[in-house]
Amino acid sequence: MAKITFDGIEIEVPDGTTILNAARKIGGNIVPPAMCYYTPIKGTGGKCRACLVKVAAGSAKDPRPMPKLVPSCITTVQDGMVVENTTNQSVLDVRKGIVEMLLINHPLDCPVCDQAGECDLQNFAFEHGVATTRYEEERRTFEKIDIGPYIQLHMTRCILCYRCVYTADQLTEKRVHGVLGRGDAAEIGTYIDNIIDQDFSGNVIDVCPVGALTDKTWRFKQRVWFTKPVNAHRNCSHEKCGGRVVLWYKGKDVLRVTARKDEYGEVKEWICNECRFEKKETADWTIEGPAHIDRTSVISANHYELPVLNAQVIADLPESSVRDLENNPPLKLGR
Amino acid sequence: MGRKLLTEHINVPGIDTFEVYRKHGGYRSVEKALKTMTPDEVVEEVKKSGLRGRGGAGFPTGMKWSFLAKPVGVPRYLVCNADESEPGTFKDRHLMSRLPHLLIEGMITSSYALGANTSYIYIRGELLYVLRILEKAIAEAYANGFLGKNILGSGYDLDLHVHPGGGAYICGEETALLESLEGKRGNPRNKPPFPAVQGLYARPTVVNNVESISAVVPIINDGGEEYAKLGVGKSTGTKLISACGHLNKPGIYEIELGVPVEEFIYSDEYCGGIWKGRDLKAVVAGGSSVPILPKELILKTAAGENRLMTYESLSDGGFVTGTMLGSGGFIAMDETTCIVRNTWSFSRFYHHESCGQCSPCREGTGWLEKVLHRLEHGHGHMHDIDLLVSVAKQIEGNTICPLGEAAAWPVAAAVRHFRHEFEWHVTNPAEATRPGAYYSSKAAVGV
Numbered sequence: 200m201a202k203i204t205f206d207g208i209e210i211e212v213p214d215g216t217t218i219l220n221a222a223r224k225i226g227g228n229i230v231p232p233a234m235c236y237y238t239p240i241k242g243t244g245g246k247c248r249a250c251l252v253k254v255a256a257g258s259a260k261d262p263r264p265m266p267k268l269v270p271s272c273i274t275t276v277q278d279g280m281v282v283e284n285t286t287n288q289s290v291l292d293v294r295k296g297i298v299e300m301l302l303i304n305h306p307l308d309c310p311v312c313d314q315a316g317e318c319d320l321q322n323f324a325f326e327h328g329v330a331t332t333r334y335e336e337e338r339r340t341f342e343k344i345d346i347g348p349y350i351q352l353h354m355t356r357c358i359l360c361y362r363c364v365y366t367a368d369q370l371t372e373k374r375v376h377g378v379l380g381r382g383d384a385a386e387i388g389t390y391i392d393n394i395i396d397q398d399f400s401g402n403v404i405d406v407c408p409v410g411a412l413t414d415k416t417w418r419f420k421q422r423v424w425f426t427k428p429v430n431a432h433r434n435c436s437h438e439k440c441g442g443r444v445v446l447w448y449k450g451k452d453v454l455r456v457t458a459r460k461d462e463y464g465e466v467k468e469w470i471c472n473e474c475r476f477e478k479k480e481t482a483d484w485t486i487e488g489p490a491h492i493d494r495t496s497v498i499s500a501n502h503y504e505l506p507v508l509n510a511q512v513i514a515d516l517p518e519s520s521v522r523d524l525e526n527n528p529p530l531k532l533g534r
Numbered sequence: 535m536g537r538k539l540l541t542e543h544i545n546v547p548g549i550d551t552f553e554v555y556r557k558h559g560g561y562r563s564v565e566k567a568l569k570t571m572t573p574d575e576v577v578e579e580v581k582k583s584g585l586r587g588r589g590g591a592g593f594p595t596g597m598k599w600s601f602l603a604k605p606v607g608v609p610r611y612l613v614c615n616a617d618e619s620e621p622g623t624f625k626d627r628h629l630m631s632r633l634p635h636l637l638i639e640g641m642i643t644s645s646y647a648l649g650a651n652t653s654y655i656y657i658r659g660e661l662l663y664v665l666r667i668l669e670k671a672i673a674e675a676y677a678n679g680f681l682g683k684n685i686l687g688s689g690y691d692l693d694l695h696v697h698p699g700g701g702a703y704i705c706g707e708e709t710a711l712l713e714s715l716e717g718k719r720g721n722p723r724n725k726p727p728f729p730a731v732q733g734l735y736a737r738p739t740v741v742n743n744v745e746s747i748s749a750v751v752p753i754i755n756d757g758g759e760e761y762a763k764l765g766v767g768k769s770t771g772t773k774l775i776s777a778c779g780h781l782n783k784p785g786i787y788e789i790e791l792g793v794p795v796e797e798f799i800y801s802d803e804y805c806g807g808i809w810k811g812r813d814l815k816a817v818v819a820g821g822s823s824v825p826i827l828p829k830e831l832i833l834k835t836a837a838g839e840n841r842l843m844t845y846e847s848l849s850d851g852g853f854v855t856g857t858m859l860g861s862g863g864f865i866a867m868d869e870t871t872c873i874v875r876n877t878w879s880f881s882r883f884y885h886h887e888s889c890g891q892c893s894p895c896r897e898g899t900g901w902l903e904k905v906l907h908r909l910e911h912g913h914g915h916m917h918d919i920d921l922l923v924s925v926a927k928q929i930e931g932n933t934i935c936p937l938g939e940a941a942a943w944p945v946a947a948a949v950r951h952f953r954h955e956f957e958w959h960v961t962n963p964a965e966a967t968r969p970g971a972y973y974s975s976k977a978a979v980g981v
Binding site for chain 1: 702704719724885886887888889890891892893894896897898899900901904905908921924928931932933934
């Protein structure tokens, strides 16, 4: 076990845990954002640099600070490590810079993007970025590519997190897509015109942090915050698939099926393509009840759960508004 | 002219053949090391020599070797980084194409020291003709018993392979090189784990530059202490400098570290001054990624001392008034050079060569290039100059590998020392965009 101090909070975690996962054990607003790291997929992380933190003391044995900011998602904890995230201004400044970098080639087409409302980049930019851009040049654009019967690739929105590549590598029988080219000309592609239709390939949609990979059976059917997420399961014949899913309802129609995600957007149980794309009747499923959506999210704004205002937002509100909210709470206060 | 340790026999006809090379004292270090020394003694000798990595970072080679993890029953590898592609640096190509056996000799001795039984030379894909030269030389070394099983009856086995890269600058970064060597996309790895613990095929690996490995030969022949007598302070031995740009005698010079920069540029022994009798404007002292320095600061440090060609002297003053020795790509620019255009040119290179893995570098290098392109072509604004500094700062230190820094440093340094040229481009777009136009303190002149 290793004891670390994260933003002044002490926590003990098993050896080999990454700083990010240690912070997630603490939870709340101090957790660094992650755009490329995905716990269940090996090899991910270290690329987007969104989770950079300052290690003020390396370990109890060697308390020297690390010279550069380190990616918390792949740096493992050492006993006696002291990590600064929200308490260190340089970390927050760098994070602001990362948002800016990620957004310069990302189209700000959230109003027509299917991912809006459940987009990691949207949340990341909203929480850590600035409202304006200093980028005046043209953004890179690509044509939309059809990569099979179920998935559409819109490369323009891709932030090259490599999640889908690792996912396809580790879940499906044979990966046919990868990263081609380099620099800002790098793109996700199926060389040359391959089709992604292997079983379990639908999971690349779930891991995509942005709207680059979208479900063709769901595209443009509904804004996600107008749907009702409901937990359900079925006896899937596929041995690797547990059949535990979230059904997204609009009225009595199942508009889409996804795997269940935790509060950090990570899928814990992968589902097969049959469950995801072909079982869109309530009769196919055993309904368990409303799905729990954590964290501040527009998805949870509509039903079941009240969004939680975070402590920072409350701190910024004038005293009188806080009192009003407490007396007549439309929102659950997160403190 | 100082002593030459590497290139002494470089002009001997036929030196690229085994017989001639052997006649001129070749492969003595292999004999000495394998017959009279233990591997640890070879490492100790290299440590004593104070040799610092010649690829750019200047990390002590002996120390790097001693970091190599040595678990029992696990193979270790030595990889020679011959993916020389930094603009302005062309010393390794020369060394390998003229003296292929020197590198092979160094590889054998170094592999013996590290206990590697398989070693690789990862050579830049564009240098296909050098690859052929090396392959021929390796075949000769095998035929003469210096490679293969039981070398010189010592019981030590070594196989040496040459592997060409696919033409990516990023594969000169050691972990990207290892990925590429493994047959994958050349993306740098996150560190730790460092190659000394988990390198090629997840085994302990040392990656060294061509010149560093070649320098092991004179170190073993004459002894580490003898080698350390050359040079100044912690910059020991000799260094190949590939001088290019507006010089009377550009070329590759083997210098004893410690030669004053002024002497290196102006003396007839070396570069012979600036061409066409012009004045020097700026120097990039160690390949395109190190900060550019104006004439006043490259000849003398901020404290007024003579600047020497050593690791310490060139980096005197940090990045505010100093630079780095880097890989020894010495680019001199005369007074008719447009610094904005030059910076744009460097930036374009890094934009093209970024691997695209981590976001600050992927997006930042392109952004820098586009802003510089705008400035150079007369569409810039005053606030663009600060934007460049800010973007460079956002890249620096936040990337997986040093390419981000390599792209950010030259831009930041150009603005730091030549801000007036950038401003001139903004305020005089018509003049600045004339073909061949450059800024001069006397008057802006078109050529």
